[in-house]
Amino acid sequence: MYGILLEGLRIYLMENCSTETRDVIAAKFSVCLSEPFAQEGMHPCDLILRMAMVASDLTGTNKQDILFGSGVCLMHSLFKSNYFNIIRVLGRELGSFLNSLDYLHEHLILKFPKMSPPRFNCLRVCEAGITLKYITRRTWCIHYARGMLQAIVTGLYKINTKIVVSPFC
Incomplete structure (x- = not known):
């Protein structure tokens, strides 16, 4: 279930973070940020929070703003889908x-x-x-x-x- 929420974070990171920042996050969590997350995949429930915290540390953007932006990005993505x-x-x-x-x-x-x-x-x-x-x-x-x-x-x-x-x- 967390795959769809992770997708919002992935889109946010792609739109708002440098390649270097995304590479650090991808390596730290062994994820691929250039491909969508599988919606049905099994993901730890705290992965989004942990990724947002690392993104916050790397960019100086506060964690709440990253999570908020991820929610906005997810909905904009869903508006274009079924x-x-x-x-x-x-x-x-x-x-x-x-x-x-x-x-x-x-x-x-x-x-x-x-x-x-x-x-x-x-x-x-x-x-x-x-x-x-x-x-x-x-x-x-x-x-x-x-x-x-x-x-x-x-x-x-x-x-x-x-x-x-x-x-x-």
Whole structure:
């Protein structure tokens, strides 16, 4: 399951890091960054975080920004693929889309039975924004998910906003 998330990081690294930086990361983790990650491949759940930390050390970009950018890159990639149709049918409006995210993850469990999906709860919708509770055992994923949501909000719903993480949710 992590292959699709690793693909977002790979795209981010290809677009934002030098060849030398990518070569160091590829060698350290024995991965090929010039080829897409296999979606069905078995990858350690912390590989994305470890790769982002090394990229952060090498580039000086903070880890959260790398994970956020990886989420954006993944969604831009998915917008060009058949996955876009699945994303698009989750809701005509942003609120209904957010309420349907758990259904998307239930669908993905059929393909990835060992997946432990995150949960999304839309707590409040108002003019100031949407309060979303994101529940996951992978705490590093919050910035990745924030990037994915940012790309969806601006790319699919054409809403100019900034996704922030509240420490109070």
